Amino acid sequence: MAGREFLHLPGPTNIPDAVLEAFRRPAIDFASTEFIDLAEGLWTDLLDVFGGADEVVVLTSVGHGAWESALTNIAEPGDTLLMGVSGMFGQRWAEMAETLGYDVIKTTTELRRPTDPAELADKLTQDRQGPNKIKVVCVTHTETSTGSLADLIAIRAAIDAADRPALFVVDAVCSFATDPVYMRDTGIDVLVVASQKGFMLPPGLAFCALSSKAVEHSKSITPSNHHFAWAPRFQEGHIYYRFGGTPPEQHLFALRASLDLIADEGGIDAVTDRHRRLANAAHAAVEGWATAGPWEINIVDPAERCAAVTCVRTGDLIAKELIETARDRFCVTIAPGIIPSLDIHAIRIGHLGDLNEPMLLGALGGLETAMTTLGMPHGDGVPRAIESLAAL
Numbered sequence: 001m002a003g004r005e006f007l008h009l010p011g012p013t014n015i016p017d018a019v020l021e022a023f024r025r026p027a028i029d030f031a032s033t034e035f036i037d038l039a040e041g042l043w044t045d046l047l048d049v050f051g052g053a054d055e056v057v058v059l060t061s062v063g064h065g066a067w068e069s070a071l072t073n074i075a076e077p078g079d080t081l082l083m084g085v086s087g088m089f090g091q092r093w094a095e096m097a098e099t100l101g102y103d104v105i106k107t108t109t110e111l112r113r114p115t116d117p118a119e120l121a122d123k124l125t126q127d128r129q130g131p132n133k134i135k136v137v138c139v140t141h142t143e144t145s146t147g148s149l150a151d152l153i154a155i156r157a158a159i160d161a162a163d164r165p166a167l168f169v170v171d172a173v174c175s176f177a178t179d180p181v182y183m184r185d186t187g188i189d190v191l192v193v194a195s196q197k198g199f200m201l202p203p204g205l206a207f208c209a210l211s212s213k214a215v216e217h218s219k220s221i222t223p224s225n226h227h228f229a230w231a232p233r234f235q236e237g238h239i240y241y242r243f244g245g246t247p248p249e250q251h252l253f254a255l256r257a258s259l260d261l262i263a264d265e266g267g268i269d270a271v272t273d274r275h276r277r278l279a280n281a282a283h284a285a286v287e288g289w290a291t292a293g294p295w296e297i298n299i300v301d302p303a304e305r306c307a308a309v310t311c312v313r314t315g316d317l318i319a320k321e322l323i324e325t326a327r328d329r330f331c332v333t334i335a336p337g338i339i340p341s342l343d344i345h346a347i348r349i350g351h352l353g354d355l356n357e358p359m360l361l362g363a364l365g366g367l368e369t370a371m372t373t374l375g376m377p378h379g380d381g382v383p384r385a386i387e388s389l390a391a392l
Contacts (some may be wrong), residue, residue, distance in 0.1 A: 006332045006363040010144045010174060010309040012196040012203060013353025019200055022257040023250045030247045036239055038256060039247070045259045046207065049177075049268050050191055052184030053209035057230050060248045063173040063194035066206035067093050068100070069228035070190045071136075073208075073218045074167050077101030080133035082123055082166070084115030084150065087143035088339050093171060097138075100224060105134070111146050111339060113304050115139055117154035124162035137166045142175035145338050147299050147311035147348070149179055156187040167214060173197060177268060178275040178308040178352045189214040195251070197308065198271070199258050200353045205251050272307065277392055278351045278360050279307040284381075284388040285364045286312050289371070291379030293317075298346065308352040311337065314345045317376055323347060325370040332366035357389050 007014050028035055047053045059065050075081060080103040083094045087109070097104050107119050120137065127134045137159055141150050152170060159168055167189040172181050176191075177198025183191055188211065195205035208230070210218075215234075223229040227244055235241050265271055283305065289295040294315020299305045314322070319336055326332040337346030349367070351360055364382050371378045 003331060006359065006366060008350045008363045009333060009335050010197070010348055010350040010352070013200060013350065014355060014359075015202065016200055016257075016261060016354045018257045018261060019254045022254040025250065025253045027249050030239055030249065035247070035249070038252060039239055039242065042252060042255060042259070046209070049259065049262065050193070050207075050209040051182030051186075051268075053191065054212040055210040055215050055234070057208040057210065057233055058243065059206040059208070059228065060204065060243065060245070060251075061206040061228075062196075062203050063171075063192065063206050064092075064096070065228060066173075066192040066194060066208050067096055067171065068225070069206075069230070070169050070192050070208050071097055071100060071102065071138075072223045072225055072228060073221055073230045074169070074190065074214060075102060075135050076221060077224060078103065079135045080105060080127075081136045081138060082120065082127075082134045083107070084120060084137075084139040084155075085109045086113070086115045086140060086146065086148050086150070087111060088145035089143060089171065089173075090115070090140040093138060093140065103133070111341065112148075112298060112300050114143065114148035114150040115155070117151055117158045120155055121158035121162060124159060124164050124166070128162055128164060132164075134164060134166050136169055138169045138171070140171040141181065142172070142179060142306040142308050144174045144309055144348075145311070145342075147297070147306055147309050148304055149175070149299075149306035151304075152181070152186045152188070160187075167217060174308045174352075175306060177262065177271050179306055180269070180272050183209060183211065189217075195255070197352055199255065200261070201251065201254050201258055204248065205255065274356075275307040275352060277389065278355060278357070279305065279310065281357070281360060281385040281388040282310045282349055282351050282364065284384040285368075286310060286381065288381035288384035289368070289378040293371075293376065293378040295378060298342070308350065309335075310349045310351070311342070312347050312349065313342070314347060317345065319345055319347045321374055322367070322370055322376065325374055326367050329373070330366035330370055332363045332370070334363075334367065361385060361389075
C-alpha cells in the first residue's frame with residue numbers, strides 16, 4: 001500500500017530518522033575514549049531529564065526488567081510493599097512482587113481513575129498505628145491500559161503526612177517525556193523508565209533512576225538476582241561493569257540521538273507540553289464522536305487523563321472491527337483494550353513519541369473514515385481536534 005503507516009499504539013512508538021540512523025553505526029571498542037565519553041555524557045544528561053536523579057542504572061532489558069530491578073534492590077523477600085493498582089500494568093507489577101516473595105498490599109482497582117492518594121494515605125496511616133511493615137510504596141504514573149494519570153505530588157504528600165520512611169517507587173514507562181516527571185520535586189526515590197515510548201527508541205533499554213536515599217538504602221539489601229543488581233554497576237573501574245556486561249552500543253548511539261532531539265525541541269518541558277496539546281486534541285475528537293455515538297473516554301475526569309494514550313469505550317460496538325478496518329484499509333494502527341472488561345468494547349489511541357499535529361489529525365481522520373465505512377454512528381471528531389490545536 002502506498003504511503004506510510006500511521007502508528008498510534010501506546011508503544012512501540014514512531015522512531016525518528018536520526019535515531020534509526022544511529023543504529024547503523026558500526027561497533028567500536030567500548031574501552032575506547034570515544035565510547036567512555038559517550039557513556040559519561042549519556043549519564044549526565046539522563047540525570048537531568050529524569051528531573052534531578054542522583055544516579056541511574058541502565059539495563060539491557062524491557063521495562064519489566066526495570067520493575068524487577070527496582071524491587072529487588074530496595075526490599076528483601078518478605079518485606080511489605082504497598083502497590084497502587086489502577087489497571088493491568090499495576091496489577092502485573094504487583095503479581096511480579098508476589099512471585100518474588102514480597103508481602104503485597106494493593107489498593108482498590110478502579111479502572112476509570114488513577115490510584116487514589118487518600119486510599120494510600122489510609123493504608124499508610126494504619127501501618128503507622130500497627131506493625132509498621134510497609135517498606136516501599138509503588139505507583140504506576142500512567143496506566144497504559146486505562147489512560148489514567150496518577151497525582152504524584154499528592155501521593156508524595158500522603159507518604160510524608162503518614163510519617164512513614166517508605167521509599168517511593170514510580171513506574172514512568174509510559175509517562176516519561178509525555179507527562180511531567182521530576183524526581184527531586186516529587187520526592188521520587190526510584191523512577192522506572194523504558195526506551196520504546198517517550199525516548200522514541202525500540203524496546204531494549206530500561207532505566208532505574210535513583211535518589212541518593214535509594215542508593216544508600218540499596219547497600220543494605222542483598223538482591224535476589226545478580227544481573228539486575230545495582231551494587232556491581234556502581235563500582236569504579238572498567239565501563240563493562242556499569243552495564244553488567246557488554247554495553248548495548250547501538251542502543252546507546254540511538255539514545256544519544258534521542259536526547260539530542262529532546263534538547264533541540266527545547267528540553268523535556270517542551271516535549272511534555274507538545275504531548276499535552278496532542279492529547280487534548282485526541283480527547284476533543286472523542287468528545288465530538290460521542291455527540292452522535294456511544295464513544296466515551298474511559299477516564300472520566302479530564303485532570304486524571306494522561307498525555308500518552310486515550311482509552312475509548314465503544315459502547316456496544318465491537319472494537320475489533322474498527323481496529324482491523326483502520327489498519328488494513330486506512331493504514332492507521334491503534335490498540336485494543338487489554339483489560340477483560342474492556343477487551344471487546346474499547347480502543348486505545350496512542351499519541352506519544354515522535355509525533356506532530358498533522359500526524360495525529362491524519363490518524364484521527366483515518367479512524368473516523370473507518371467508522372463511516374463500517375456504519376458506526378459518530379459525530380464529527382476531526383473538526384473538534386482541529387479547533388483544539390488551532391486555539392493554541
